Amino acid sequence: MADKKQKQKRRRPDSDDESELPFKNTLKPDRVILETLKKLLLATTTASSSTSKPLTLSDLNLAATCREVTDLSLSSVQSTIETLILQVTHSILSGNGFGFQVPSRASSNQLYVPELDRIVLKDKATLRPFAHMSSVRKTTITTKILALIHQLSLKSIHVTKRDLFYTDVKLFQDQTQSDAVLDDVACMLGCTRSSLNVIASEKGVVVGRLIFSDNGDMIDCTKMGMGGKAIPPNIDRVGDMKSDALFILLVEKDAAYIRLAEDRFYNRFPCIIVTAKGQPDVATRLFLRKMKIELKLPVLALVDSDPYGLKILSVYGCGSKNMSYDSSNLTTPDIKWLGIRPSDLDKYKIPEQCRLPMTEQDIKTGKDLLEEDFVKKNPGWVEELNLMVKTKQKAEIQALSTFGFQYLSEVYLPLKLQQKDWL
Amino acid sequence: MADKKQKQKRRRPDSDDESELPFKNTLKPDRVILETLKKLLLATTTASSSTSKPLTLSDLNLAATCREVTDLSLSSVQSTIETLILQVTHSILSGNGFGFQVPSRASSNQLYVPELDRIVLKDKATLRPFAHMSSVRKTTITTKILALIHQLSLKSIHVTKRDLFYTDVKLFQDQTQSDAVLDDVACMLGCTRSSLNVIASEKGVVVGRLIFSDNGDMIDCTKMGMGGKAIPPNIDRVGDMKSDALFILLVEKDAAYIRLAEDRFYNRFPCIIVTAKGQPDVATRLFLRKMKIELKLPVLALVDSDPYGLKILSVYGCGSKNMSYDSSNLTTPDIKWLGIRPSDLDKYKIPEQCRLPMTEQDIKTGKDLLEEDFVKKNPGWVEELNLMVKTKQKAEIQALSTFGFQYLSEVYLPLKLQQKDWL
Incomplete structure (x- = not known):
């Protein structure tokens, strides 16, 4: 009993000794992390300008077919x-x-x-x-x-x-x-x-270091409180994007978005935070692409550690079959998988009871994803997905709340950025 | 065949002779309609100040029970x-x-x-x-x-x-x-x-003649483009509401909201347009109540003509059973049912094919609503609901698109306001 109590204390969010939290002590000062992010931004900008004109079907002699x-x-x-x-x-x-x-x-x-x-x-x-x-x-x-x-x-x-x-x-x-x-x-x-x-009906929201015009009105997303700005349904009336962000943080779910917005994470690490609150809608996909193209920022994705998290990442990145004719306009190239990755579950010592067993359907979806070209071309993703299917465990972003409500914004994400831990 | 063609032409949205549209010709100049709205506002403000302190449980000797x-x-x-x-x-x-x-x-x-x-x-x-x-x-x-x-x-x-x-x-x-x-x-x-x-996760949006502070940032909802401002999830950080609107337009669905936002309906008839995109969430209910209390504006509701439209209206107005302990903070008194009302279907000559037959479940829900106290106390609502259950027909707000995409913002709503056609 005494032993059990001890264990519980270690992950109690109200624990006074927060240094007990996994990896809290390995965090370096923010300026070190910011240097890392500046290098990432530079690499992204250079890559964008060296291949100033992105590959097209014509370049690949596919225009006729x-x-x-x-x-x-x-x-x-x-x-x-x-x-x-x-x-x-x-x-x-x-x-x-x-x-x-x-x-x-x-x-x-x-x-x-x-x-x-x-x-x-x-x-x-x-x-x-x-x-x-x-x-x-x-x-x-x-x-x-x-x-x-x-x-x-x-x-x-x-x-x-x-x-x-x-x-x-x-x-x-x-x-x-x-x-x-x-x-x-x-x-x-x-x-x-x-x-x-x-x-289509829009459901995405954006907050952070971004200024843009929506139907003629200038919107400053650092001044949108906690609710953020609703992403406009008509991308053709969006323009004049300006930003001093170092990266775009693409978040799968609302709850994580709210945490980051309230903590004004974008002021500690200059970034733009965007979410479609689940399945990506067309408006959010167009908006993300426009930000990526115009601002030339790296995109880091924070999704659940389950096959659907990766699937959502793939829709943003490579498009959906239903609208493949429009893939060049709807997709955002080179999105990095920041977390929650299957290997994070052990690395961050997420307790067993906060992990969920994968259903038969989950496992099938995971195996199907392993056959998809967009997964295969990224060996790191294959490895992570194999681990997921092998351990048959999944976890939501919210599982990190077990270490305290602000563990996500104060430890997990800063450490991920510090360690360049994206794939 | 010729006859049929003639009929089709009458409701073709691209018809050149738009005066053929039902009631388009009975619309008075905007200044006449604005006078009507100013009177409504005055009545609402007077009612609010005459009963400056709203009734409480103590006033009714119910505080003990x-x-x-x-x-x-x-x-x-x-x-x-x-x-x-x-x-x-x-x-x-x-x-x-x-x-x-x-x-x-x-x-x-x-x-x-x-x-x-x-x-x-x-x-x-x-x-x-x-x-x-x-x-x-x-x-x-x-x-x-x-x-x-x-x-x-x-x-x-x-x-x-x-x-x-x-x-x-x-x-x-x-x-x-x-x-x-x-x-x-x-x-x-x-x-x-x-x-x-x-x-809770927020999903509501607001646009129009409203300025408020969200977590310290001043938000001007006339300058939120077409997307509008996402309603903040934490009402306690919302304040400093200011408005020159004459009324609040509460809209059930996203599509109608988008139409009104793009047409900047709030500039023709000064108003605040708000929607929870379907089922009312707690954040939107709190926000609507706060607007009503602080700005003392009349609230007019635009919902589908089906039992769920009325149900949604009732959740905003009287609360849900699940959170009845909090009803005094979550409910907005005195919401008027503007449309789409069952009697509008014939009045506005909505074609048969744009009406939908009610399912058995719909009819049961409608009959159950007739037993609810909040419906019974409003004879006009009872009459409308009886008509719905009798005709067994329902219609979405979008059914008005049969007369042209802008019929809602250019004819239907202005006429409703002109005729004070709310219950």
Whole structure:
């Protein structure tokens, strides 16, 4: 009993002798850690400028066989739609009928390109003829969506996918149908979905050393209190990014974000803290990429130590299959896996009761990830993931609270930075 | 066919002749509508100042039989815990054993008070003795939570419920147990959960004519672009609210919020627009209440025309059963139901295909709501809800997009305001 009490004391957050906390004593002064971060920043900036023009499909001689989309201005979207409809009209007048060439977004038409480190779409396309029983509805839906997008480009307003659906419920029947055709239309026009002015609900927040303009208003993210600034749903109205941060800290979950925001971690180690509160949404992915490109900052990720944490990291880094046609605009290259990594569980002596057993599904997801190209190309990640699958243990970021609520911001993260402990 | 085409044209959002839109022609100039709103504001302010001190349990002679909590300062929380623990120590030393008196939060201990228009907790409490097989664990958990809260009050930091749970996973076993005891502890100490510095993940956003301070930073919500300001999770660090708005527009869903934010609806009709993006979270409820109390503005609600829309309205207005002990701090009195109301479906000629049939569960929820006191006391609401249950039809706010994406901000809402069409 006495022995057990002793043990409990060691990880009691209210322990007076905080030096007992794992690694608290190995922390160097902040200026030493800041030097480390400055070197990381320099390396990132140099890498960005040496490969000033990032690799493209053309550089890899893939332009003819792969398809990518770009950001188009509203007037380009408008004229592209008009050109497309003129072509269709010509086709009808010349007796070739009414139909659209629609790029395939099926799994079989997707390709991971290691040099680009992301998934792209191959060039297969299928004809969607109006005069065919099986495609008459889909062709009608496609035409309707084109008309609606044309209208948005004229009015210069943004709408949600739900708004689109409600313009003609009878035709679309359910929202998955208008959503799917919306992605088809983006591929057909060769532009990103955000160029179409159709936005998804935003849920991300950002706080820290960043100033940017949102729809004309200047936002200073050091002056956003603890709540932070909601990430705007329309990236095309975001601009003028300025920052004196040394890195971007990408956080999977809200709770860790709140801890870091309240402790104003970004003032001790100049950084920008961003989270999508779980699954990355399109707005947060676009925002992260824009920060990375414009500010040339290293990105360090803090996620749960489970297969979904790594999966989330991969969506930010390499894109999702569903929107692979837009991967060049949605992905942020070279994100480092800072933590919580499977090897941290033992290293930081996270007590057994704060670790969770992986379910069968977790283990399967972990094994599937080991087969993914974006994991394979990073030997450090493979090693960590193998360890996770072997020990069958996972842990949330919050597990660190066992050493005190501020262990994350006061010991774990500073030490990680000091030791350059990212992969 | 020709006839059908004609019909379709009437509700085509890209129709050139927008005067065809329902009621577009009955809209008066903005200055007329603004006059209406100023009168509403005056009435609200007068009502607030005439009943300068809102009714309390004492006024109703219920103080002895009902229990309510108040906001306590950190130092009061600290001293209350210390007093409680001293009492327990005395009890042990005098041979009466170790235990806590814990207020019951069961349904049978809850009471709707019409005069207050909210649910309160009755005074039943039960002893939670340590020396009893059935309660030894819960007593231990209670003691642990008290110790953790005491620590938070000393350090003056905020944590999430998840953080609390992870301080002792072995003891708490799962998070529902630490969460439940946390509410017990708030009742025992007689303070709100936010006084305990335990916060929930925030998801609400606010935009429009509001200036406030968040953790010391001044936030101007007219300068938050389209994304708006994330509502802070810790209401105790929110203050200095200033506004020239005429009303608060409470919006159920994100999509409608985005439309109004992009159109800067708050500049045409000075208002504050707030949404919790679905189910109201504690942070948004506290924020709405604080705005209402400090700024004395009328609150108009825009929710889906279905039982859940009304349910959401009721949570903002009268509280949820789960946190009834805190209802006086979480609820916002006198919220008006602006729309979408069941009678709007016919009035605004929302096409059949944009209405959805109610499921059996929807109808049951609707009928249950008709039995609730907070609905019964408002004859207008009863009438609307009866209509919904009778027609068995529901509709989302987005259904208005059938008349064009901006019909909501340009016709529907202005007309509602002009006609004082709220209940």
